[in-house]
Amino acid sequence: MPGSFRIGKLLGIPLQLNISWFIIFALVTFSLVAGQFPAQYPFWSRETYLIAGLATSLLFFGSVVIHELSHSIVARYIGLPVKSITLFIFGGVAQISRDASRPAGELVMAAAGPFSSFVLAGVFTIVWAIARPIHEPTTALAGWLALINFSLGAFNLLPGFPMDGGRILRSLIWWATGSQGTATKIAVSIGHVIAYLMLLGGILLVVFNPHLLFSGIWLMFIGWFLNQAATGSAHHARIRDALHGYSAGDLMSTNFQSVPEDLTIEELLRQRIAAGPRSWFLVVQGPFLRGLLNLRDVRKVPRRRWSDTQIASVMQPIQKLGAVSPQVEALEVLEEMDEKEVQELPVVEQGTLVGVVTRASLLRAAQLRHEFGF
C-alpha cells in the first residue's frame, strides 16, 4: 500500500502504518474525548477525558492488530507467507500473498479474525464488570472496547467477499462444489450486492437523518471501498482461472539478451535499447548469471547518476530471485513474483538456464485465454 511505513515487527511480521490511518485515529480519539465520554460521564476532569479517550483509541487499534494477527498466524500455520500487517483508514489488512490451497484452510484462516474480536469483546466485558464498582474511566474504556470489538467481529462476518464472512462463504461453496473458481464468482457477486446496500444505506442515512450525516458518509465510503475490493478480487480470480493448466515452461521466453554486470546504466540504454525494444536483460559475469535487470529498476536511479551507476547495483540479484523449474505451475510462478516483488524469474532445468518467465507474458497469456475462452 503506497504511503505506508514500518513501525515494528510482531511475531516476525512487519507492522505498518498507512498515513490514512492517522485520520481515523484522530476521528476515533476526538469522538471519544469530546463526544462519547463527556455525554456518558459529565463530571470527569478534562485530563481524564483526554487520557481515557487516547487509551481507548490506542487499545482499539491494538484490537484491530490482534484481529489481523489471528488471520496471519493461521496463514503461516498452513504455509502461506504473510508479508505485513497494515493499519489504514478502513481498519487493518494482513497481506497474505497466496490463497489457501484447500477450503478448510481458508475457512479457519477467515474465521480466526472475527473469532479473536469476539474473544476480545469477552475479555473487555469481564474488565468492565470488575471495574464498574471501582473505577469509572476504566469502566468506560472497557465498555466501549467490548462493544466495538463485538461490532467489528459481527461486521466482518457479513458474507461479502473479500470480507471475512465472504471468505468463509467462499470456502463453504468451494468445499461443496469442489471449484474454487465458482465459489469465488458467487462470493464476489454477493460482495458487490453488500457493497451497494451499504452505499444505499449511507445515502438513506444522509437524506433522512441529518444527525447521522457523518455515519452515512462513512458507510458510503466503506461501501465504495468494498466494491473496489470485490472487483479487484474478481480480476485476480480470472487470472488465476486463466492460468490454470499452464506451466512455467509453456510461457517462458527463450529469446533473451545478456549484458555484462559492469555496464553502466547509460551504456545499457545507449547500446542495447537502441538495438531493439526490450524491458529486461540477463545480467552476467562471464558465463555466470548474476541477476535480471528490468528497466523499471533503472527508473529508481536519478538521471544524473546513470553514467556512474553499474547495472549490477540496480538489478535483482540471482540470490533474491532464485529459480523455478519448467514444470512449476504458472499460477505458482505469479505468486512467487508477488512475494518477491519482481517482474521476472529465471527458469532452470538441471542447473542450466532454459528461459525466463515474465509477469507480462503470464498476464498476456491469461488475458488471451480469457478473451478467446480456450
Ligand SMILES: [Zn+2]
Ligand atoms: Zn478479518
